[in-house]
Amino acid sequence: MTSEFADTRSELLAYATAVASADDVETVYDEMAAAASSVFDFSSAAVEAADDGVLSVRSWSGRPPGVDGIDTDEGIAGRTYQTGETVRVPDVRSDDRVTDPPEGAPRCVISVPIGDVGVFQVGRDEPRAFDDEDVEIAELLASHAGHAIERIRSQRELRESEQRFRALFEEADDAFLLYDTPFGRPGTVEHANGAAERLFDATEAELRERSLDELLAGDPEQFVPGGAESTFQTAPATGDDRVFEVAVKPFFDGGGPDAFAVVSDVTEQHHREQTLTHLHDATRRMLAANSTEEIADVIVDAAKELLGLPYVGVYFDGGDATLRPASVSGPVGDEGPPVLRRGASLAWQVYEAGVPRMFEDVASRDHVHNEDTIVVEEFIHPLGEHGVLLVGAEEVGVLTKTDRDLLSVLATNGEAALDRAERVRMLRDREAELRRERNRLAALFENIPSPTASFVVEHGEPVVKSVNPAFERVFGYDEETLVGENIDDYIVPADHQTEAEVYNEKLMAGQNVNVEVRRVTEDGPKDFLLDVVPFRLDEPNVHGYAMYTDITDRKERERELERQNDRLEEFAGIVSHDLRNPLNVARGYLELAAETESEEHFERADDALERMHDIIESVLTLARHGRSLEETVDVSLENAVDRAWKNVTTAEADVTVTADATLAADPSRLGSLLENLFRNAVEHGGDAVRVTVGPIDGDGGDLAGFYVADDGPGIPPDHREEVFRSGKTHSEDGTGFGLAIVKSVADAHGWRVELAESENGGARFEFYTDESTA
Numbered sequence: 001m002t003s004e005f006a007d008t009r010s011e012l013l014a015y016a017t018a019v020a021s022a023d024d025v026e027t028v029y030d031e032m033a034a035a036a037s038s039v040f041d042f043s044s045a046a047v048e049a050a051d052d053g054v055l056s057v058r059s060w061s062g063r064p065p066g067v068d069g070i071d072t073d074e075g076i077a078g079r080t081y082q083t084g085e086t087v088r089v090p091d092v093r094s095d096d097r098v099t100d101p102p103e104g105a106p107r108c109v110i111s112v113p114i115g116d117v118g119v120f121q122v123g124r125d126e127p128r129a130f131d132d133e134d135v136e137i138a139e140l141l142a143s144h145a146g147h148a149i150e151r152i153r154s155q156r157e158l159r160e161s162e163q164r165f166r167a168l169f170e171e172a173d174d175a176f177l178l179y180d181t182p183f184g185r186p187g188t189v190e191h192a193n194g195a196a197e198r199l200f201d202a203t204e205a206e207l208r209e210r211s212l213d214e215l216l217a218g219d220p221e222q223f224v225p226g227g228a229e230s231t232f233q234t235a236p237a238t239g240d241d242r243v244f245e246v247a248v249k250p251f252f253d254g255g256g257p258d259a260f261a262v263v264s265d266v267t268e269q270h271h272r273e274q275t276l277t278h279l280h281d282a283t284r285r286m287l288a289a290n291s292t293e294e295i296a297d298v299i300v301d302a303a304k305e306l307l308g309l310p311y312v313g314v315y316f317d318g319g320d321a322t323l324r325p326a327s328v329s330g331p332v333g334d335e336g337p338p339v340l341r342r343g344a345s346l347a348w349q350v351y352e353a354g355v356p357r358m359f360e361d362v363a364s365r366d367h368v369h370n371e372d373t374i375v376v377e378e379f380i381h382p383l384g385e386h387g388v389l390l391v392g393a394e395e396v397g398v399l400t401k402t403d404r405d406l407l408s409v410l411a412t413n414g415e416a417a418l419d420r421a422e423r424v425r426m427l428r429d430r431e432a433e434l435r436r437e438r439n440r441l442a443a444l445f446e447n448i449p450s451p452t453a454s455f456v457v458e459h460g461e462p463v464v465k466s467v468n469p470a471f472e473r474v475f476g477y478d479e480e481t482l483v484g485e486n487i488d489d490y491i492v493p494a495d496h497q498t499e500a501e502v503y504n505e506k507l508m509a510g511q512n513v514n515v516e517v518r519r520v521t522e523d524g525p526k527d528f529l530l531d532v533v534p535f536r537l538d539e540p541n542v543h544g545y546a547m548y549t550d551i552t553d554r555k556e557r558e559r560e561l562e563r564q565n566d567r568l569e570e571f572a573g574i575v576s577h578d579l580r581n582p583l584n585v586a587r588g589y590l591e592l593a594a595e596t597e598s599e600e601h602f603e604r605a606d607d608a609l610e611r612m613h614d615i616i617e618s619v620l621t622l623a624r625h626g627r628s629l630e631e632t633v634d635v636s637l638e639n640a641v642d643r644a645w646k647n648v649t650t651a652e653a654d655v656t657v658t659a660d661a662t663l664a665a666d667p668s669r670l671g672s673l674l675e676n677l678f679r680n681a682v683e684h685g686g687d688a689v690r691v692t693v694g695p696i697d698g699d700g701g702d703l704a705g706f707y708v709a710d711d712g713p714g715i716p717p718d719h720r721e722e723v724f725r726s727g728k729t730h731s732e733d734g735t736g737f738g739l740a741i742v743k744s745v746a747d748a749h750g751w752r753v754e755l756a757e758s759e760n761g762g763a764r765f766e767f768y769t770d771e772s773t774a
Contacts, residue, residue, distance in 0.1 A: 019148035029059035049118035091127035115146035286417035296327035311392035381411035476522030527555035644674035651687035658694030685712020711760035
């Protein structure tokens with residue numbers, strides 16, 4: 001059964017009027033339940049409001065509800081609240097949305113959301129009892145209630161906001177002034193809080209008689225707010241030295257004042273900022289000063305500017321148990337600034353202790369320097385190891401804790417500046433000493449007799465930075481040619497490049513290098529003692545020095561000694577082996593001759609003795625020819641061949657010189673070399689052997705050496721290495737020393753000898769007198 005809408009109009013209007021004028025939410029709930037009772041023919045109606053996850057019954061009419069509340073996500077009411085949509089249930093017993101309805105519950109239900117506040121529900125015991133009009137009326141009741149509740153909430157929040165503002169306004173530490181701005185100018189003050197009364201030393205009533213431009217200095221337009229807050233600093237209109245910060249803001253009160261100003265006394269903050277600015281400026285000037293005396297002047301000037309006191313001084317340690325004045329603002333007595341001594345001044349006590357102290361009744365203090373001083377209180381602050389800062393006053397209580405704190409900051413910054421000045425002085429002294437040392441090293445570098453190069457390692461290569469004159473003379477390259485170049489490319493032989501790379505790696509690792517090396521000089525390869533010194537030891541670096549000490553003569557002596565030792569070993573082998581055989585043969589035949597008295601045995605013994613004589617002569621020759629040469633002369637190859645050929649029994653053999661050449665050689669030893677080669681050719685090639693001698697041309701037509709060739713049987717390749725060893729022979733009559741003598745003479749001259757096959761299949765001995773030619 002439904003109600004006619006026309007019959008319920010008056011009830012609805014009365015309901016709308018009642019909730020529109022309600023002052024609290026509970027009244028709205030009650031009016032809603034009462035309206036439902038007059039509008040609907042129902043069994044029960046309930047108004048449920050959400051609170052902390054529960055829909056609680058706040059008002060009802062008809063049959064009392066079975067529960068006080070349900071969870072906001074439970075049942076039809078919970079669904080309505082969660083979705084914000086009206087739910088009509090024709091029959092709760094047959095609706096799948098309803099599970100386990102309670103006993104006595106209405107059969108037909110309308111559930112309508114009340115905004116975000118809660119749910120309004122009406123029910124009938126008959127199924128399908130509500131139609132669309134009933135739903136519309138229920139939604140209308142809920143809508144009026146929702147608007148009313150929203151209005152009440154807004155009014156409550158506004159009242160609370162006004163209360164908070166009033167509390168803030170009255171309790172604020174800063175001055176708050178509310179005022180109008182008619183015609184673009186600040187009007188008289190309408191409201192002022194207690195802080196404003198205290199700031200301007202006037203009651204609120206007195207302040208209401210004045211405008212902001214009468215209370216504060218400045219352009220009146222500054223007190224008219226624009227679209228946003230503006231902040232500026234100004235002073236009281238009374239002209240005192242206070243500093244105010246004013247924040248002007250628009251104020252939207254719907255008919256009341258349209259602007260307000262927050263005025264803060266920032267005099268102390270302003271003073272602190274100025275003080276910090278002075279301290280910063282003083283610190284900057286101290287750090288820029290070039291001497292400790294300038295820093296002392298800055299400290300004294302800054303202390304006077306900060307405190308306005310006449311007696312300020314900086315004293316430095318004089319080094320003789322005294323503190324001597326470095327800068328003072330004014331003398332305390334008639335005799336000028338005193339020298340303060342250990343045991344006789346308060347300043348020395350503070351300096352020794354290293355802790356700042358405040359002294360009152362200065363004249364009565366123990367160890368005071370002047371018992372008649374006019375200074376009554378004095379603050380002394382140490383400046384580290386440099387000295388002290390003294391500040392004095394003629395009255396007690398002048399030096400406040402704030403003053404002392406500022407002086408401590410100034411003294412601490414001054415100490416840092418003095419430390420820096422001392423470091424700068426030490427660095428300058430060190431730089432001067434380094435310049436002198438560099439100049440001495442440069443002079444040493446230029447005048448050291450050993451070839452020396454300065455270089456850096458770039459991409460693993462030693463690049464020349466400079467070389468001294470000795471290097472230019474020895475290696476034949478001027479500094480201009482070498483600078484920026486890889487030094488190894490110029491002086492390291494091709495077969496020594498790998499070892500040079502190892503030395504470069506050691507330099508980069510910060511290791512010294514002290515090795516014997518062979519290098520190419522202007523006069524050819526020579527031996528050097530190489531000292532490579534890194535710029536920094538035991539740490540990675542790329543800068544170093546290389547010094548070459550010529551040890552060619554020493555190395556030659558060492559090689560000669562080595563050759564002599566080798567010959568001694570050879571001689572020992574000869575004595576122990578080669579001479580033992582003919583000696584045993586001679587002894588055997590002499591024993592047979594003694595037994596048989598046969599002359600044949602004596603002849604054979606004589607042959608063995610002759611063999612021993614030949615071996616001894618060869619050994620002596622080898623010993624003599626193996627010694628290093630004292631000097632050489634120019635020798636004609638053709639003349640040397642002619643003399644040597646005449647000294648050898650050659651039978652029908654023949655020698656030909658293809659072309660003459662001039663050799664730097666010892667004539668006697670060169671003759672011995674040729675004689676042994678000719679004798680070797682006849683012994684192995686026969687009486688008719690043909691021998692050819694001629695020069696070997698090098699690159700560019702220069703003489704590279706000479707050769708001796710024959711047309712004999714030659715020497716097999718696998719025997720060519722051993723033929724130069726003493727005692728090696730393939731002839732029955734040979735001693736095995738001929739070619740050893742040849743090799744010894746060649747070595748003594750510094751020649752390289754190679755054995756090859758001649759054009760006629762015989763032996764060809766090649767002697768290279770120039771090491772640069774293969």
